[in-house]
Each structure stands twice: as structure tokens, then as C-alpha cells.
Amino acid sequence: MKRPFRSLYLALIYLFLYIPIGTLIVYSFNNAVFSMLWHGFTLNWYAQVLQDSNLWIAVWHSLYLAISATTTALFIGTLAAISLYRYQFRGKNMLQGLLFVIIITPDIVMGIALLILFSLSGLSLGFWSLYIAHVTFCIPFVVVIVYSRAKSIDPNIFAAASDLGASELQTFWHIIVPILLPALISGALLCFALSFDDIVISYFVSGPGFEILPIKIFSLARLGVNVELNALCSLLFGLTLILVCLSQWVTRQKKT
Amino acid sequence: MTNKFQYFSVGLITTWLCIFGLLSFLVMVVMSFLQHDPDHIALWHFTLQNYEDLFNPIFFKIFLKSFYIAFMVTAACLLLGYPFAYIISRLPERLQNTALLLLLLPFWTSSIVRTYAMMSILKTKGLLNTALLSMGIIHEPLQLLFTNTAVGIGLIYNLLPFMILPIYVNLERFDISLIEAAKDLGAKYTTIFRKVIIPLSVPGIVGGCTLVFLPAMTLFFISDLLGGAKALLLGNLIEDQFLMANNWPRGAATSVLLTVIMAIGLLIYWFKSNKRINYEAAI
Amino acid sequence: MKKGLLLILSLFCTVAMADDNVVNVSVWSQELSPNIVQQFQKDTGIKVNYSTFDSNEVLYAKMKASKQTQYDVVEPSSYYITRMVREDMIEKIDISRLSNYKNLNPAFIHPDYDPKGEYSIPWVWGLTGIFVNRKYYPNDKIEKWTDLWSPKYRDSLLLLNDPREVFNVGLMTLGYSPNENNLQHLQQAYQNLVALLPNVRLYNSSSVPSMLVDEDVTIGMAWNADVYKAQLQNPDIEFIYPKDKFVIWVDSLVIPKNAPHRDNAYKFLNYVLQAQIAAMQVKETFYPTANQAALAYLPPELANSQIIFPNADLIKKGYFQTDINDNALDAISRYWQLLKLQ
Numbered sequence: 001m002k003r004p005f006r007s008l009y010l011a012l013i014y015l016f017l018y019i020p021i022g023t024l025i026v027y028s029f030n031n032a033v034f035s036m037l038w039h040g041f042t043l044n045w046y047a048q049v050l051q052d053s054n055l056w057i058a059v060w061h062s063l064y065l066a067i068s069a070t071t072t073a074l075f076i077g078t079l080a081a082i083s084l085y086r087y088q089f090r091g092k093n094m095l096q097g098l099l100f101v102i103i104i105t106p107d108i109v110m111g112i113a114l115l116i117l118f119s120l121s122g123l124s125l126g127f128w129s130l131y132i133a134h135v136t137f138c139i140p141f142v143v144v145i146v147y148s149r150a151k152s153i154d155p156n157i158f159a160a161a162s163d164l165g166a167s168e169l170q171t172f173w174h175i176i177v178p179i180l181l182p183a184l185i186s187g188a189l190l191c192f193a194l195s196f197d198d199i200v201i202s203y204f205v206s207g208p209g210f211e212i213l214p215i216k217i218f219s220l221a222r223l224g225v226n227v228e229l230n231a232l233c234s235l236l237f238g239l240t241l242i243l244v245c246l247s248q249w250v251t252r253q254k255k256t
Numbered sequence: 257m258t259n260k261f262q263y264f265s266v267g268l269i270t271t272w273l274c275i276f277g278l279l280s281f282l283v284m285v286v287m288s289f290l291q292h293d294p295d296h297i298a299l300w301h302f303t304l305q306n307y308e309d310l311f312n313p314i315f316f317k318i319f320l321k322s323f324y325i326a327f328m329v330t331a332a333c334l335l336l337g338y339p340f341a342y343i344i345s346r347l348p349e350r351l352q353n354t355a356l357l358l359l360l361l362p363f364w365t366s367s368i369v370r371t372y373a374m375m376s377i378l379k380t381k382g383l384l385n386t387a388l389l390s391m392g393i394i395h396e397p398l399q400l401l402f403t404n405t406a407v408g409i410g411l412i413y414n415l416l417p418f419m420i421l422p423i424y425v426n427l428e429r430f431d432i433s434l435i436e437a438a439k440d441l442g443a444k445y446t447t448i449f450r451k452v453i454i455p456l457s458v459p460g461i462v463g464g465c466t467l468v469f470l471p472a473m474t475l476f477f478i479s480d481l482l483g484g485a486k487a488l489l490l491g492n493l494i495e496d497q498f499l500m501a502n503n504w505p506r507g508a509a510t511s512v513l514l515t516v517i518m519a520i521g522l523l524i525y526w527f528k529s530n531k532r533i534n535y536e537a538a539i
Numbered sequence: 540m541k542k543g544l545l546l547i548l549s550l551f552c553t554v555a556m557a558d559d560n561v562v563n564v565s566v567w568s569q570e571l572s573p574n575i576v577q578q579f580q581k582d583t584g585i586k587v588n589y590s591t592f593d594s595n596e597v598l599y600a601k602m603k604a605s606k607q608t609q610y611d612v613v614e615p616s617s618y619y620i621t622r623m624v625r626e627d628m629i630e631k632i633d634i635s636r637l638s639n640y641k642n643l644n645p646a647f648i649h650p651d652y653d654p655k656g657e658y659s660i661p662w663v664w665g666l667t668g669i670f671v672n673r674k675y676y677p678n679d680k681i682e683k684w685t686d687l688w689s690p691k692y693r694d695s696l697l698l699l700n701d702p703r704e705v706f707n708v709g710l711m712t713l714g715y716s717p718n719e720n721n722l723q724h725l726q727q728a729y730q731n732l733v734a735l736l737p738n739v740r741l742y743n744s745s746s747v748p749s750m751l752v753d754e755d756v757t758i759g760m761a762w763n764a765d766v767y768k769a770q771l772q773n774p775d776i777e778f779i780y781p782k783d784k785f786v787i788w789v790d791s792l793v794i795p796k797n798a799p800h801r802d803n804a805y806k807f808l809n810y811v812l813q814a815q816i817a818a819m820q821v822k823e824t825f826y827p828t829a830n831q832a833a834l835a836y837l838p839p840e841l842a843n844s845q846i847i848f849p850n851a852d853l854i855k856k857g858y859f860q861t862d863i864n865d866n867a868l869d870a871i872s873r874y875w876q877l878l879k880l881q
Contacts, residue, residue, distance in 0.1 A: 006343045010355070013340050013416075017362050020373035020413070023383055027376065033772065037381060037753070053577070054589065076272060079265030087262050091270065098273050104466070104522070106474045108491050109284075109511045112498060115604065116287050116508065117280035119297060124605045136276040139269065168261045197366050199477060200491075204498070208563040208590050208601075208609050214366055219591055221372040221481060223568060224746025233369040240364040244357070294865060295626055297603065314880045380755045399694075401755055402741040484741025485700045486879055496879070500596045500702075501872050502603065 021237060028230035045231035055216065055232065062213040065127070066195040069134035073191050074184060076135070077142025082176060084143070085150040086158070099140040110137060111204035118205060125207030133205045134198065138191040145190065149183035150176075288509035298505050306509035315493070322490040325404065326472035329411045330419075333468050334461065336412070337419035341460075342453070344420075345427035356424070359417055367414055371481050374410050375401065378482070402484030410482040411472050418471075419464035426460025427453070462525065470518060490514055561586040562803035565601070566614040567790055568593050568745045569765075570663050571811075572823040579810050585803050593745040594701050595619045596872075602628060608795040611804040617652040617789045618703065620659050621862035629793045631657045636805045639812035642832035647789060651861050659791035660808055661829035663820070666787045666849070666857055667704055669779040670766045672757035683783040684712045687758070692738045697750065697759030700742040702875035703860070705732065707786045708760065717786050717858050720867045729874040736881055751776055764825040767846045778846050780853060787857040789829065821847070 028046070032039035049055065084092065102110070111133070118129050153176070161171045177184070199214045206215050220229045288306055290298040309315065344355045362370065377383045378400040385397040400406050434456070438448045476491030490510070497507030564571070568591035576587045592598045595616050602608060608628075615623060623629045634640050640660070647661040671681050680686070687696060698705050707717035709728030719725060740756060750756050751769035766778040792811070794804050810816060817830035818837055827847050828834075834842055841847060863871075 009339060010343055013336065014358060016413070017359070017416070019383070020370060020377050021362055021365070023376055024369070024373040052573075053580075054573075054587075076269050080269035083262055083265045083269075087266070089262065089266055095266075095270060095273070098277055102273070102277050104470070104518070106470050106491075106514065106518070108474045108476065108494055109515055110280075112494065112507060112511055113280040113284040114276065115498070116297075116504065117276070117283050119604050119606070120283060122606045124607050124609055126609065132276055136272070139272065143269075172261070193364065199366070199368055200475070203477075207605065208565055209561070209588055211588060211590060214368060217366060217368045217372075218477060219568070221368055221375075222593065222745045224749030226749070229372065233365065233372070236369070237365050241361070244361060244364065248357070294869060314877055318880050379753055381753050399740075485743055486741065493880075496876065499600045500594065501876060502596065502600045 024230050025234040025237070028227065028234040030227055030230075032227065045227045046235070048228050049231045049235065052228070054211075058211045058213045058216040061127075061210055062196055065130055065134060065212060066192050069131055069138055069195045070188050070191040072131075072135045073138035073142050074188055077139045077187065078146050078180070078184065080139070081143045081146035081150055082172070084147055085153075099143055102137065103140045103144070107137075107198075107200035108204075111201040114201070115204040125205055126210040129205040129207065130202060130210065130212065133201050134195045137198070137201060138194060141190055141194065142187040145187040146180055146183045149180055153179055284508045285512055287505055288512045290505045292503045292505045294502065303505075306506045307513075309506055310509060310513060318488075318493055319490065321488065322473050322493075325408060325411070325489065326469050329408055329415065329472040330465050330469045332408070332412050333416050333419040334465065337416055337464065338423055338457075338461070341420045341423040341427055345424055352428070359420065363417055367475075368477060368481075370414060371410050371478050374406075374413055375481055378406050378409065401482065404483070404488065406482040407479045407488055410478045411475065414475065414478065415468045415471060418467040422463035422467065423457055423460040426457045426463075430456050466522075466525075473514070559800070560584065560803070561588055562611045562800050562807050563588045563590075563609055564612045564807065565590045565592060565598060565610050566612075566792075567591065569824055570614065570790060570826055572820055574823060575811065575816055575819060578816075579807065583806060583810065585806065587807070596702070599623075602795060607799075608797060609799060610795050611798040611800045612792055612807055613795060614662060614790050614792050616703075617650060617791065617860055618862040620791060620793060621652045622865075622868075623793070624653070624658055628796055629658055630796045630798070632660065632794060632808070633805075637809045637812060639809050639814075642812055642814050642817070642830050644829050644831040647829040650789065650859070653791075659793050660812070661789050661791045662811070663824075663826040664787060664789040664829055665762050665764055665826055666780075666785055667699070667707070667760055667762055668766075668785050669781055670751065670759060670761045670769075671777050671779065672751070672754060672773075672775050673777055674775040675754075675757040681758075681779055682781070684708050684781045685783060687738065687760075688712075688735055690738075692758055694738065695740050695756065695758055696735070696738045697747070697756040697761065698739055698742050699747075699760055699762075700744045702871050704744075704760070704786070705875070705878070706871050707858075707860070708732075709735075711781075711784050711786075711858075714783075718861045718863055720864050722866065722870055725867060725870050725874065729878070732874075732878055733881070736878065742879065762826075763846050763849075764827070767825045767844065770846075780849070780856070785857050786860050787854065788860045 029041050029043065030039055031042035031044070080095075083089070084096065114129070114133050114136070115125075118125060118132075123129055157175060158171060161175055166174070197214060199218060202212060202215055203218070206212060217229065217232070220226050220232075287298060289302055289304070291301040291303045291305065293299040344352055344359075347355060379385070380397050380399065380401065382401075384400070385394075388394045389397065400409075434452055435448055438452055443451070473489055474491035474494075476489055476495045479486075479488040479492055480495075494507050494510050494514075497503050497510060501507075562585055564576075564587055566589070571589070573589075576589050579585070580587055592601070595618075598613060598615055599619060599622075602610065602613070602623075620629070634656075637660070643661060647664070648656045650656075650661070653659045669681060669684070669687070671679070679691075703717075706725070706728055709732040710717050710719050710724065713724070713727055713731055715721075715724045715728070719728075740759075743750065744762075747761050747765040748768040751761070751766065752773045754773070761778075763778060766776060770776050770778070792808055794801065794808075798804050811820070812830065814830060814832035815836055817828045817833035818835075820826070821828050821833065821837055821841060825841075825847060845853075
């Protein structure tokens with residue numbers, strides 16, 4: 001393939017990926033109620049989004065849920081990954097199989113399986129049902145990421161640590177965790193993103209008392225063109241952009 | 257001491273996964289054999305009715321349609337994504353990172369938002385039609401929204417990175433000297449591509465296809481928004497059983513069937529790839 | 540390590556969800572103005588968790604999914620109220636606690652789906668008719684539902700994503716009542732609708748106004764308020780009362796059995812029954828209100844609109860939608876699935 005052709009191809013794919021988002025942002029300044037035709041410039045929709053307290057409650061709920069699910073999944077998943085790496089125990093294969101199955105199970109199947117379980121056990125749908133569901137689908141990803149990093153640890157290090165009199169907990173805290181730190185961070189980021197964006201599973205296990213952002217956006221999107229939604233999405237996209245740039249900047253600073 | 261730590265961590269994850277993974281799945285399987293009852297979730301009465309219902313020609317049709325859409329979407333993602341992954345993997349490293357970042361950036365916003373954005377492009381008076389009309393390529397606006405094509409485009413848009421990433425990871429890793437060697441031996445570029453590069457990236461392709469195919473059958477919200485609420489995907493069928501028909505047992509049966517099909521597909525792949533490895537080892 | 544655990548624990552303890560001064564409301568999408576919700580929160584200090592649904596079936600499924608209900612106020616349509624009463628899902632409302640109940644139009648408070656008016660507070664009503672964009676069909680004669688079967692509307696109709704609504708049309712065009720329990724008639728209606736399928740472009744009930752304004756669909760069935768809303772921005776759209784009869788529906792507010800915040804539910808109900816609030820509701824959502832006293836607060840172009848408030852003669856020509864028995868409802872639900880799968 002010739003070089004200009006390559007660049008053209010890349011550009012076309014990027015265009016495909018970015019045009020919808022660009023349109024969204026442009027139309028968030030459109031002065032119309034439910035039309036996609038241009039009716040003039042306005043900032044009203046942003047003002048409305050900023051004032052919509054229910055929306056910000058949903059944002060807060062989503063953040064809260066993502067942080068608590070990530071913390072728990074990271075805790076359980078890391079311990080599991082280390083055990084899988086260090087010990088031989090009965091049922092190890094079964095555990096690995098179960099993790100694998102959960103990763104490949106389609107979201108919708110997991111969502112309804114949990115919905116059936118919750119409604120039969122009488123757990124009402126709300127924060128706790130969402131929390132359990134999110135932790136469950138995050139755990140396998142943590143295990144995979146942490147496990148693949150743990151494989152690079154030299155096993156002699158454990159012998160050395162115990163020779164020097166370190167307890168199991170000390171070994172864990174002072175040796176394993178620092179080595180695994182990059183994996184823990186990327187695992188946490190992945191969990192956070194998965195949880196913050198999940199729609200299919202949350203759709204089935206969320207209840208009226210605890211509304212989260214993706215569900216809220218889904219119900220707004222069902223109303224068709226909705227300029228307030230455009231404004232909200234543009235804000236969210238801007239926020240992501242800032243965070244990404246920031247993290248890029250931080251890593252670059254570290255390198256130099 | 258070792259044991260305490262080990263028991264705790266293994267116990268914790270085993271308990272969690274057994275309750276919320278295994279048990280919930282088993283409960284779903286049990287549910288799929290219970291009798292539907294409009295006033296309650298289900299009646300405690302064994303039946304095969306739910307599965308018999310699914311062999312109704314109409315349900316069969318939707319299975320086929322869903323497969324067809326998912327297949328087309330996977331093929332399109334592969335065709336679009338492979339060259340993309342290949343080009344990126346040959347870029348200098350610094351550019352590679354930027355290219356990947358640009359690829360993933362839109363995907364840090366919610367998938368609903370992206371689907372909604374797609375909706376506004378495909379509308380009768382949306383950007384696509386306006387552009388095509390003003391360029392004189394078409395004279396009547398295309399009626400794209402609420403068709404299978406719209407659902408397909410939405411799915412491709414949402415799933416493309418899941419195809420690109422595994423292929424990229426695979427291509428990026430393999431040994432450039434192989435290509436050099438082939439070149440030295442006088443192979444043409446197309447031959448190298450066909451005989452060396454593609455066979456070596458099969459694991460990436462298979463990984464990408466799995467990551468695209470399964471969600472393409474079940475992402476019900478995409479066909480809800482772009483397809484005009486006609487039940488197009490298996491995901492819609494399942495969603496409808498739960499939320500419209502209030503028929504949990506049949507919804508459970510549909511999910512079980514989906515899982516079984518998925519498992520069969522994976523087993524076939526696993527079996528085949530194992531065999532090939534053995535075969536290669538034998539040589 | 541300990542610090543980390545403490546941090547996690549303290550995170551959990553600050554669960555702000557233990558907030559008791561709330562009311563969980565679930566209403567039809569677009570039938571409750573968000574401004575009313577905000578004003579209620581400001582005036583009473585009670586936080587409203589407010590969610591929407593776009594079909595009775597979804598509401599019913601969500602209510603059935605939890606053993607202990609979490610909703611305090613929900614808004615089913617008339618025919619689902621009978622069903623919910625029969626299945627002991629909603630509770631009697633103590634009218635004496637609602638000082639603004641007197642504002643309601645007496646015509647709506649003893650309907651046949653709730654003869655004693657014990658369970659439901661009528662909130663909005665409306666009717667289902669035909670809309671057409673005259674820019675696309677300038678001279679077509681469209682007067683009756685049966686006109687939609689014409690082959691020239693191939694792949695262009697919008698149908699509401701609501702089984703009862705669509706079957707109403709299927710039944711009425713055959714001359715049957717929309718409140719039909721006769722399974723044979725329902726089957727005929729199904730056949731009738733199968734014949735309509737080639738003309739159907741999409742099913743939707745929640746984003747009708749925006750699709751009409753942007754001309755994504757140009758003909759089909761719609762609720763009067765949605766068409767009015769669209770007309771304000773796109774004057775080419777016309778609303779037609781079908782001559783072969785049409786259906787009038789009422790959506791009412793009810794309190795689910797064992798609602799967790801019952802007192803707040805009463806406060807909410809009494810609040811929205813105020814004449815000014817109900818008027819605000821009409822001004823922002825354009826759905827006709829069952830609140831008689833509110834009419835005085837409406838601007839004349841709304842109060843006199845033949846689309847929103849059709850005159851008594853027209854209303855007489857419509858059917859009021861009532862409950863049908865379980866067998867009929869199951870049949871409709873089954874046929875509906877088949878229709879959508881084809």
C-alpha cells in the first residue's frame with residue numbers, strides 16, 4: 001500500500017468515528033426544541049443542563065457506584081489473581097473456567113440472570129443490586145490483568161521474603177502490591193470505565209430509587225432529538241478529553 | 257499462615273462467583289423450565305413449553321435474522337478494521353500511541369450517547385442526507401433511520417475498536433524479520449500479505465470476531481434507537497419477553513439457548529485450534 | 540492496609556442513599572413536566588426520584604420485578620388499573636387527605652375501570668388519531684383508519700409502540716369495539732393488522748414529536764398532544780379524528796400497595812392536583828388535563844384548541860378505553876409479539 005493511500009484510509013476511519021460526536025457538539029448550541037435543523041446559536045441548553053439537579057444526582061450516583069464497585073472488584077480480584085498465581089488448590093480449574101465464562105457471557109444474559117436471582121431472593125432493585133452486578137462483571141477483568149502481570153514476578157522473591165522473616169501479609173503488602181501497581185491502576189481504570197458506561201446489565205437490575213447516568217441518558221435518548229441531551233453529552237465528552245490529556249501529560253512528565 | 261491468606265482470598269472469590277455467577281445462572285436455567293403465569297413471576301411446575309415455543313418458525317426466523325445481522329456486522333468490522341490495525345501497527349511507535357488514543361477517545365463516552373449521535377446523522381434531514389443532496393449524489397433523501405442498515409451502521413460504529421484492538425496487538429507483536437525474509441526471497445507484497453501476515457494474525461482475527469459477533473446479537477438498545485423498535489436482534493427478543501410480555505420463563509429459555517449456541521461456537525473453535533496446534537507440533 | 544480498609548468502610552458509611560425524605564414517582568414519558576417536579580422539590584423539600592416509562596407493560600413488569608415495591612406514585616392507563624386492583628398491587632386512596640381533589644372534572648372521577656374512584660386520581664387524558672404531513676401528501680383523502688391500509692403508504696407508517704393502541708385500530712376498522720373480549724374477533728384483528736404490516740415503517744411512542752417535526756415519518760397514528768406539539772414547529776402536520784371511531788384514554792396516578800413513602804405520595808398527589816400546577820402541566824406538555832379548575836388558567840389558544848380539547852360532540856364519537864379480561868390481554872400480548880417479529 002502506498003503511503004498517501006494509508007493516510008487517506010486512516011483519515012476516513014477517524015472521520016467515521018468523529019463526525020457523529022462533532023455533530024452532537026455543534027447541535028448542542030442549536031436554538032430549537034426537538035429539531036435537527038439549524039435555528040440559531042444559543043447557550044440555553046448548557047444553562048439548563050447545569051441547573052438540572054436530577055441529572056447531577058444521576059451523575060453522582062454513577063460515580064459513587066463506579067468507585068465502590070471498582071474498589072471491591074479490585075480487592076477481590078487482586079487477591080484471587082495472586083492466589084491463582086501462587087497456590088495450587090482444589091477447584092482451581094473450576095475457578096478459572098468460571099472467570100472465563102463470566103467474561104464471555106453476553107451482558108444481557110448476565111443482566112437477566114441477576115435480575116431473576118434478585119427478585120427471587122427479595123433483594124429490592126437499587127444501589128445494592130447494581131453494586132453486586134457491577135462488581136461481578138468487573139472481577140474477571142481485574143483477575144486477568146493482575147494475573148498476567150503477576151506472572152512476571154520471580155518466584156524466588158517469596159522464598160527470600162520468608163527467609164528474611166516476612167509474614168504472608170507483609171510479603172503481600174510490601175512486595176507484591178508495589179510490583180503489581182501498574183496492573184492495579186490499569187485494572188481500576190478499566191473497571192471504572194466498564195461500570196460508568198454499562199447500560200445493558202444496569203437496565204435490568206436498576207430500580208427507581210437509585211437512578212444512574214447511562215439509564216437516564218437512555219430514557220432521554222428515547223425521546224428522540226433532545227438538545228439538552230446534546231449539551232450534556234458534549235460536556236461529558238469535554239470532561240473525558242480533559243482527563244485523557246491530563247493523564248497523557250502526567251505520564252509524559254514522568255518519563256522525562 | 258500461608259493457608260489463612262490463601263483460604264481467605266480463594267474463599268472470597270469462590271463465594272462471590274458461585275453466588276452471583278453460577279447460582280444466578282442456574283436459577284435462570286431452572287426458570288426456563290417453569291410454567292409462565294401472568295400474575296406471578298412463574299409457576300413451580302416443570303414444563304418444556306418455553307423451549308417448544310422457541311422452535312416456532314417465527315422465533316426461528318428472528319434467530320436467523322439476528323445471526324445474519326451479526327455476521328454482516330462482523331464481516332464489515334473485519335474489512336474496515338484489519339487494514340486500519342495493519343497500518344497503525346507499521347507506524348513509528350510514538351505515532352502508534354497517538355493513533356490508538358484517537359481511536360479510543362470516542363469510546364470513553366457512553367455507548368448510548370454515540371448511538372444517539374448516529375441517530376442524528378442518519379435522520380431524513382440529518383447530516384448524511386444533507387451532504388449527499390447538496391453534492392448532487394442523490395435527489396431524494398435516503399430513508400435510512402429505522403432500517404436494518406441503520407442498525408448495522410450503529411453496531412459497526414460501536415464495535416469497530418473491539419475488532420481493531422486484538423488484531424493490532426497481534427500484528428504489532430510479530431516479527432518484522434519474517435516479512436524481510438520473505439522479501440529477500442523475492443516474494444511479492446501481496447503474496448507476503450496472503451501467505452505470511454494474514455495466517456499469523458489469525459488469533460487476533462478470531463479474538464476480534466468473537467468480541468464483535470456476540471454483542472452484535474444482543475445490544476438491544478442500538479436496535480431500539482436506530483431500528484424503530486421492530487424486534488431485530490436476539491437481545492430485543494429477550495428484552496421484550498421480560499419487559500413487554502412479562503414472560504420470564506420464556507425470556508430465560510431464550511437466554512439459555514443463546515448461551516448454549518455461544519458455548520458450542522467456542523467449543524468448536526477451541527477444538528479446532530487445539531487440533532491445529534497438535535498438528536503443527538507433530539510436524 | 541488498615542488505612543485502606545478504613546477508607547473503604549467510611550466510603551460505604553457515607554452512603555447518601557439513606558435519604559428518607561423522598562418520593563419515587565414513575566410516569567409516562569412526557570406526561571409530567573420536569574418543572575413541576577423541580578417546583579415541588581423547592582416548595583416541599585421532598586426529593587423526587589422521577590423515572591419514566593413508555594408502555595404500561597414496562598411499568599407493570601418493573602412493578603412485578605420486586606416483591607417489595609419501591610414506587611410511591613405510578614401512572615398506569617385506565618385498563619391497567621383494573622388489573623392492578625385485581626392483583627392487589629395498588630391501594631385505596633384516602634380522598635379526605637387530598638384537599639385539591641375537588642378540582643377534578645366530575646366526568647372523570649367515576650370511570651368504569653374504577654367505579655367508586657377509590658384507587659385512582661385521573662391525571663391526563665387524550666385520544667389517538669391519525670397525523671399526516673400535508674407537504675408530502677397534499678391531496679390525499681385521509682379520513683378513516685382504513686385509509687392507512689392503502690398500498691401507496693408502503694413502508695411509511697408510524698404505529699405507536701403499544702399493543703392495546705395498535706389492536707384498537709385493528710378492531711375498530713373491522714367494526715368491533717376496542718374493548719373486545721371475544722378471542723375470535725381479536726384473531727381477525729390480528730389478521731387485519733398483518734395486512735397492514737407492509738406499510739409499517741416503525742413502532743414508537745416516546746419520540747413522536749421530534750420525528751414529526753424533522754419529517755422522519757410523515758403519516759401514521761399518534762396521540763393528539765404529540766401532534767399539537769409538533770404542529771407548533773412544523774405547520775404542515777395535520778391531525779385527523781378518524782371517522783371510523785377513535786379511542787379516548789385516561790392515565791391516572793395511583794399509589795402501589797405498601798408504598799415506602801406513603802405520606803410523601805399524598806403530598807405529591809395533592810400538590811399536582813392544584814389548578815395552577817395542572818395548568819402548567821398542560822402548557823408544557825400539551826396533554827389534556829382531567830383537572831377542571833385548571834382550564835381557567837390556560838391561555839385561550841390552548842383552551843380552545845380542537846386538537847387538545849375536542850368539543851363534546853367529537854368526544855361522544857370516541858370509545859373510552861376500558862379493561863379487557865386476562866385471556867384477551869394475553870392473546871393481544873401474544874399476537875403483538877408475532878406482529879413485531881414479522
